[in-house]
Amino acid sequence: MRRSSGPPPPRVHVLTTQDLAPLATGEVKKVATRQAYGEALLELGSQHQDIVVLDADLSGSTKTGMFAKAHPDRFINCGVAEANMAGTAAGLACTGRKAFMSSFAMFAAGKAWEQLRQSVCVPDLDVKVCASHAGLTVGEDGKSHQMLEDITLMRVLPNMKVLVPADAVEAREAVRVAYETPGPVYVRLSRASTPVVFGEEYRLELGKGALLREGSDVCIAACGVEVAEALGAAEQLAAAGIEARVINLASIDPIDEDLIVDSAQRCGAILTAEEHQIRGGLGDAVAQVVVRRCPVPMDLAGMDGEFGQTGTASQLLAHYGLDAASLAARAEALIQRKGN
Amino acid sequence: MALTRDRVDALRATAREVREDIVRMVHAAACGHPGGPLGMADFMTTLFLEHLDLTPENRHAEDRDRFVLGNGHTCAGYYALLAQKGLLDREQLLTFRKMGSPLQGHPHRNLELGIDFSTGSLGNGLSVAAGMALGAKMSGWSSRIYCASSDGESQEGQIWEAATSAAHWGLSNLTVIVDFNDIQIDGRMRDVMDVRDLRAKYAAFGWHAVEIDGHDVVAIDHALCEAKAETERPSAIVARTTIGKGVSFMEDQSSWHGVAPNDEQLAQALEDLAAAAS
Numbered sequence A: 001m002r003r004s005s006g007p008p009p010p011r012v013h014v015l016t017t018q019d020l021a022p023l024a025t026g027e028v029k030k031v032a033t034r035q036a037y038g039e040a041l042l043e044l045g046s047q048h049q050d051i052v053v054l055d056a057d058l059s060g061s062t063k064t065g066m067f068a069k070a071h072p073d074r075f076i077n078c079g080v081a082e083a084n085m086a087g088t089a090a091g092l093a094c095t096g097r098k099a100f101m102s103s104f105a106m107f108a109a110g111k112a113w114e115q116l117r118q119s120v121c122v123p124d125l126d127v128k129v130c131a132s133h134a135g136l137t138v139g140e141d142g143k144s145h146q147m148l149e150d151i152t153l154m155r156v157l158p159n160m161k162v163l164v165p166a167d168a169v170e171a172r173e174a175v176r177v178a179y180e181t182p183g184p185v186y187v188r189l190s191r192a193s194t195p196v197v198f199g200e201e202y203r204l205e206l207g208k209g210a211l212l213r214e215g216s217d218v219c220i221a222a223c224g225v226e227v228a229e230a231l232g233a234a235e236q237l238a239a240a241g242i243e244a245r246v247i248n249l250a251s252i253d254p255i256d257e258d259l260i261v262d263s264a265q266r267c268g269a270i271l272t273a274e275e276h277q278i279r280g281g282l283g284d285a286v287a288q289v290v291v292r293r294c295p296v297p298m299d300l301a302g303m304d305g306e307f308g309q310t311g312t313a314s315q316l317l318a319h320y321g322l323d324a325a326s327l328a329a330r331a332e333a334l335i336q337r338k339g340n
Numbered sequence B: 001m002a003l004t005r006d007r008v009d010a011l012r013a014t015a016r017e018v019r020e021d022i023v024r025m026v027h028a029a030a031c032g033h034p035g036g037p038l039g040m041a042d043f044m045t046t047l048f049l050e051h052l053d054l055t056p057e058n059r060h061a062e063d064r065d066r067f068v069l070g071n072g073h074t075c076a077g078y079y080a081l082l083a084q085k086g087l088l089d090r091e092q093l094l095t096f097r098k099m100g101s102p103l104q105g106h107p108h109r110n111l112e113l114g115i116d117f118s119t120g121s122l123g124n125g126l127s128v129a130a131g132m133a134l135g136a137k138m139s140g141w142s143s144r145i146y147c148a149s150s151d152g153e154s155q156e157g158q159i160w161e162a163a164t165s166a167a168h169w170g171l172s173n174l175t176v177i178v179d180f181n182d183i184q185i186d187g188r189m190r191d192v193m194d195v196r197d198l199r200a201k202y203a204a205f206g207w208h209a210v211e212i213d214g215h216d217v218v219a220i221d222h223a224l225c226e227a228k229a230e231t232e233r234p235s236a237i238v239a240r241t242t243i244g245k246g247v248s249f250m251e252d253q254s255s256w257h258g259v260a261p262n263d264e265q266l267a268q269a270l271e272d273l274a275a276a277a278s
């Protein structure tokens, strides 16, 4: 790899061991990120009177119900009318409030996209779209509910920041970051309970990724539920004598370019993993940095231009090559493509 | 032509079988939506057995009747009725929501099984049904297009865009049946977001609109016959129903919108349904 003389060496946000929950001990706690969202919103909403919360008849599922119960005067149920909800949130933001709006990702990002573009992103308003039940892991509801295009739809919008927390700790942090960051923010949350990766001390920073496991043979860059799978893949690779670096890119827009460049330089190959279409998703965001700043072989694990189907979350992850074993196999194949 | 006493009894018996299938399917899947389809079973059975011209023989014919389940989450009852009509095996119903099954958690278009359209995202169905009705008119087909919708779905703005256009295009071959049970996920519809008088709304949009007891098969049949006789306007039938109808502990409970019964609850549900038969 050619080391360029120009740009400064990348600054990498390295986690201390305290930041990581003891994944290896086998005592892995599983919590859904939507649950953490509900709890964080309740806590933050009790501290800050400028928070209003909107939902579209899914407050039990998205977990905004906890806030609704504590602060009924600041909770607005819009009924099954997501486009109207986005417009209403924009209007509320114009009255000096920070509006958190929730529904399933399919409907928050899908049905309300044009309203989010025209009425939220163009005027750059304080609307925080916290969308649950994203990705394949919504499971049995099937393709109509498996939102696999929201990262693309959101990151393409100017002014929209996009966060995809990996676990409950990071989800709680994402809610704080969404509140503290001016303008529109999209937070992608899951239905399924997933392993807690981070320790309580962990702090998420907008535009910063996190190095979760060091290695130099290949880098696996993941977001959301795929982070735990990537860590599992790294375990399996280690058993075969391959050291994989695992990085978490919860902040997809803005993205941590320095961490990506550093990973490319150190590992010489990057595999991305997301429960989302690879077109326009995390893989695409990483590839844009790689082609511009540090060309190395890449592979993109995710949905490759197809819709999902009914099944359990784990059946679906395995079927579409997004479980730890599939990622490990894919990383091994990618290593073969590295230049010497 | 009014239903004979025997037909009424037969429809009620089929509706009960459909209800049994619904609770069995959702129980076997360990997830899904029992409440809505239990409430819809009477009007869906009447529509499917007395009116909808869809058979294993004509399923691939373009000019047959079509059906769009706008409130796609209620598909357990829809699949059970497709089985009643011989379009799929009754045993197949227990693959509902399982990996590899054509009986997806929300309907996915599959003409082999008579599933005319993919739904699940509320608000989309009526526009598609209107498009089908428009296309059928353009082709000179005698087919009728039926769409199921719900009070909750009526909160979606797109429903009213479809309502405007269907009347504008004079789609007399289109009928929507609205499952009005005053329940949605977050509770009572009138508390969450009151859609108010849907009959009056559809009428104001230029539709032939009636409101009926959605559990009275005679009234349902009569309303569907009237809709067929309409020559100018699309028809809306607002069917007053009780969510969970027939299963004592599910009736009028929003909590049964989208959870599966456990083993004991299944047994109780089947007992309730059997008791109603005798």
Ligand SMILES: Cc1ncc(C[n+]2csc(CCOP(=O)(O)OP(=O)(O)O)c2C)c(N)n1
Pocket: A056, A057, A058, A080, A107, A111, B035, B036, B037, B071, B073, B074, B120, B121, B122, B123, B150, B151, B152, B153, B181, B183, B184, B185, B243, B257
């Ligand atoms: C666009 C969209 N938003 C939200 C949902 C989630 N959802 C599924 S059913 C439902 C409630 C719909 O109300 P209704 O059809 O009246 O419910 P039921 O009577 O069957 O309980 C909601 C919000 C959805 N499927 N589609």
